[in-house]
Amino acid sequence: MTSIHKKYRLGALPWISPAIAVIFLMVLYPAYEMIRTSFLNIDETGTSRGFTGFSNYRTLFNNPNLVPVLERTVVWTISVVVLTVLISLPVAQILHAQFPGRRLVRYALIVPWAASVVMTSTSWLWILNGYYGVLNRILLSLGIIKEQIQFLGDPTQSFVWLIVVAVFVSVPFTTYVILAGLTTIGEDILEASTVDGASGWQRYKAIIFPLLRPALLIGMVINLINVFNSFPIIWVMTTGGPGYSTDTTTTLAYKITFRSADIGQSAAMATINFGIILLFIVLFLRVSRWKDQE
Amino acid sequence: MRKKSSMTGRKVTLTISGWIIGLIFLLPYIEMLITSVKSKSEILSIPTTFLPTQWTWSNYVTIWKQLPLAQYLQTSIVVSLSATVLVLLLAIPAAYYVGRNTFKGRNAFLLLVLVTQMFSPTSLIIGIFREVIKFHLVNTWTALILIYAAFNMAFSIWILSSFFASIPIEIEEAAWIDGASRFQALRRVILPIALPGLVTAFIFTFISAWNEFVIALTIESSPAHQPITVGLESLIGMYQVQWQYLFAGSLIAIVPVVILFALIEKWLVSGLTAGSVK
Numbered sequence: 001m002t003s004i005h006k007k008y009r010l011g012a013l014p015w016i017s018p019a020i021a022v023i024f025l026m027v028l029y030p031a032y033e034m035i036r037t038s039f040l041n042i043d044e045t046g047t048s049r050g051f052t053g054f055s056n057y058r059t060l061f062n063n064p065n066l067v068p069v070l071e072r073t074v075v076w077t078i079s080v081v082v083l084t085v086l087i088s089l090p091v092a093q094i095l096h097a098q099f100p101g102r103r104l105v106r107y108a109l110i111v112p113w114a115a116s117v118v119m120t121s122t123s124w125l126w127i128l129n130g131y132y133g134v135l136n137r138i139l140l141s142l143g144i145i146k147e148q149i150q151f152l153g154d155p156t157q158s159f160v161w162l163i164v165v166a167v168f169v170s171v172p173f174t175t176y177v178i179l180a181g182l183t184t185i186g187e188d189i190l191e192a193s194t195v196d197g198a199s200g201w202q203r204y205k206a207i208i209f210p211l212l213r214p215a216l217l218i219g220m221v222i223n224l225i226n227v228f229n230s231f232p233i234i235w236v237m238t239t240g241g242p243g244y245s246t247d248t249t250t251t252l253a254y255k256i257t258f259r260s261a262d263i264g265q266s267a268a269m270a271t272i273n274f275g276i277i278l279l280f281i282v283l284f285l286r287v288s289r290w291k292d293q294e
Numbered sequence: 295m296r297k298k299s300s301m302t303g304r305k306v307t308l309t310i311s312g313w314i315i316g317l318i319f320l321l322p323y324i325e326m327l328i329t330s331v332k333s334k335s336e337i338l339s340i341p342t343t344f345l346p347t348q349w350t351w352s353n354y355v356t357i358w359k360q361l362p363l364a365q366y367l368q369t370s371i372v373v374s375l376s377a378t379v380l381v382l383l384l385a386i387p388a389a390y391y392v393g394r395n396t397f398k399g400r401n402a403f404l405l406l407v408l409v410t411q412m413f414s415p416t417s418l419i420i421g422i423f424r425e426v427i428k429f430h431l432v433n434t435w436t437a438l439i440l441i442y443a444a445f446n447m448a449f450s451i452w453i454l455s456s457f458f459a460s461i462p463i464e465i466e467e468a469a470w471i472d473g474a475s476r477f478q479a480l481r482r483v484i485l486p487i488a489l490p491g492l493v494t495a496f497i498f499t500f501i502s503a504w505n506e507f508v509i510a511l512t513i514e515s516s517p518a519h520q521p522i523t524v525g526l527e528s529l530i531g532m533y534q535v536q537w538q539y540l541f542a543g544s545l546i547a548i549v550p551v552v553i554l555f556a557l558i559e560k561w562l563v564s565g566l567t568a569g570s571v572k
Contacts, residue, residue, distance in 0.1 A: 015391035016403055019384040019447055026444030027410045030421030037420060046427065091315055099309040105316035107556050111548075112319055114555040116505035116523050119544040122530075123322035126329065126537055134325055137342040172319065180566035215566075229414035231508050250416060257420055258512075267420045277412060 031274070038267035046263060056264035060272075063265070065244040065252065072159070073228070073248040077280065079163055080227045081220060084170040088219075091171065092178035093204075113172035121236035124165045128152055128237075155245035158238050162246060165233050170226070174219045181215025182208070221281060228277050249273050323548070330354070330541040337537055350538070354546075357539045362517055363546070366525035370547070373435050373521060374503035377442035381499045382492065384443070385450035390480055392451065393458030410448040415441060415509045426513050433516045442503040450495040457491030458484060490561040497558050501551050522547045 041052040060066060095106055112120055127135050130150035139145045152158045185208060231250050234240055240247035240255060247255065249269060256266035329337065330353055332346045357363060392400060415422060422441060431437035461484060469479040485492065507523045514520045517528075522543070529540040 012391055012395070012397045012399065012403075014387075016388040019388040019451065020403070020406065022380070022384060022440065022444045023406065023410050023447055026422075026425075026440050027413055027418070030418045030425050031413065032421070033424050034418055034421030037424060046424070094308060094312050094315065097308055099305065099312050101309070101313060101316075105312045106559060108316035108320050110555050110559060111323055111552050114501055114552045115323065115548045116507065116544075118505070118507045118523055119326075119526075119548060120322055122540065122544065123326045126541075127322065127325055131340060132338060132342050134342055134344070137344070140341070168319075168322075176562055177566055180563045183563055225412055225414065229417050231416045254416075254419065254508075257423075263420060263424075270417060270420055273417055274413070277417070281412065 034267050035271050037263060038271045040264055040267075042263040044261045052264070056268040057272075059262070059265045060268045065247070069244060069247050069249055069252050072246070073250075073276070076159075076163065076166075076248050077224065077228045080166040080170060081223045083163070083167045084174050084223055084227075085216065085220060087167065088171050088174035088178055092175045092182060095175065096179055096182045109172045109175060111172075112169050113176075116232075117169055117230075118232045118236055120169055121165060121233045124161070124168075125152075125237050128161060152238060155242060158246050162234055162237060165237065166227060166230060169233070170223055174223060177215050177219035177222075178212060181212045184215075185211045217285075221284065224280055224284060225277060228273075228280065249276070323545075326541040326545055329537050330539075330545060332538055334536075334538060353538045353542045357542045357546075360536075360539055361525060361528070361543065363522070363525070363543060365518060366520060366522040367546075369435065369519060370504055370521040370523075373438045373442065374500050376435070376439045377446070377503045378496055378499040380439065380443040381446050381450050382496060385447055385454055385495065386480075386485070386492075389451045389454035390458050390484065393455035394463070407448045407451050410445070411452070413445070415445050415506065419508060419512060422509060423512055432513055433519045435519060437513055438503075438506075438510060438519075438521070441509055442499075442506060446499040446502055450499060453495055453498075454488065454491050457488045461487050490564055493558050494561055497554055501555065504547075504551055 038056050039051055039053065041049040041055070043049055091109075095102065095109070127133050128151040130136065130148055130153065133151070135151070136145070136148045140148070150157075151161055189207065189211075228248075229250055230248075231254065234246060234248060234251050235254075238246045240251040244252065244255075250273065253266050253269040253273060256262050256269060260266075328345060331349045331351055332343070333348055333350045336343060336347060388403075391397075392403065426432055426437050465487070466479050466483055469483045470476070474482065504521075505523060506521070510521050510524045511527070514524060517525065526540060526543045526547070529536045529543070
């Protein structure tokens with residue numbers, strides 16, 4: 001008896017401290033180390049030469065690539081998340097309905113979610129290849145184009161394709177989150193609204209969509225974080241190039257570390273990145289009035 | 295009661311759109327498969343062929359000689375499994391306690407979990423890189439296992455705690471009265487009921503570890519410690535990419551996890567529901 005009481009006095013610690021320990025060791029410590037590094041003068045071998053205050057941040061702000069990259073990151077994150085949701089809503093609606101082969105279609109949707117993003121991006125890189133790619137062949141055969149297109153040749157076109165691929169890999173997860181939301185809406189609610197004679201679209205706008213809000217919010221926040229931090233798509237398909245013309249802040253930070261070997265500046269970029277994602281999330285939750293829903 | 299399904303116009307449209315959606319999401323993988331069985335000369339021929347003129351299945355044999363594929367797969371399996379087991383071992387008790395009890399610091403703990411969810415390994419790469427060097431963990435499996443476990447902990451705790459919270463306390467109390475300790479009750483009564491949540495957490499963690507790229511690319515320079523995602527990159531050479539081998543290898547890595555994921559498809563919706571209703 002007494003031994004059980006003793007166990008209780010320890011409270012939550014025996015249950016939660018091992019998980020906290022791993023999180024501190026591998027997430028919070030690196031975060032601390034990163035922020036600290038952004039104030040250090042690090043030479044090319046990675047050795048610290050002491051504190052330099054905000055000098056790394058000054059170097060970063062003088063980096064001519066910073067402003068265009070920041071703007072592009074905002075466009076990238078917002079357009080991928082918005083397009084993903086706009087596509088996932090109808091897709092989820094279709095996969096929620098009954099039709100022959102639905103199970104197989106759901107399996108197909110799982111594939112881009114389960115497959116490595118690096119490998120999926122590599123396949124898209126090959127499909128879009130300017131000489132041997134199958135997309136060129138299809139468009140040529142259909143007579144839509146007269147000669148091969150270099151899809152990843154100029155910055156604007158490349159960026160559009162990067163967004164397409166990012167949406168492609170984000171839709172499956174988002175669709176499943178919405179599907180989960182749809183199942184929580186009882187069949188009786190749906191049937192009742194049909195009886196009332198509301199048209200399909202009215203029904204969707206007035207009844208289904210508001211009930212999907214919680215699922216949608218979670219899906220959007222997770223997508224926001226993933227898309228902002230997304231690295232492999234850009235890295236595999238354009239390495240942020242030509243030049244820095246398709247970089248986001250995430251790939252730029254990586255380039256500054258491993259190409260320019262300027263670890264201090266890169267840490268400053270990464271620290272700012274974390275500030276931005278925090279800002280994004282706070283703004284998003286503000287706009288969607290998360291608290292009012294609680 | 296469902297009416298006898300008459301193929302009305304609406305139903306036909308629905309079916310066709312459903313099938314087209316399915317096909318679109320398979321396209322890049324179909325192209326992978328087709329390219330993986332083309333011969334080297336056919337890949338670099340213009341115009342591009344839609345289907346291989348010669349189905350070169352021997353590419354799948356050659357790639358095992360071309361690359362230490364077995365070694366890469368071994369690393370991927372060991373690292374992903376260890377990380378997943380570690381996550382479950384640590385996340386289950388934490389999620390159980392959080393799902394069942396109110397305690398001082400509960401909100402702080404949940405905030406910590408939420409904050410980790412906002413970090414990705416990529417965004418912390420510099421911090422991780424410096425830590426790994428400091429603790430002499432470059433070119434070890436340990437580093438990858440710990441990192442993958444840490445970054446997947448939040449999601450598992452989140453999904454499991456809502457599962458545990460949804461199980462009526464009476465079931466557990468009955469076990470306590472029978473003389474079971476809290477831990478025994480968790481193991482014998484709660485875990486079997488929460489199985490869908492456990493499987494979901496297991497497979498999510500496993501797949502995210504299996505597919506991770508940036509961290510492994512950065513801290514593992516020796517082939518003996520590289521997982522398959524990084525190992526295959528060596529086929530992307532400076533001058534020429536060996537697409538047929540690259541895609542054969544990619545499919546070898548993709549197929550097992552797709553099957554794993556398909557196995558939990560029916561639980562996926564209920565697993566995500568538990569998370570999103572919360």
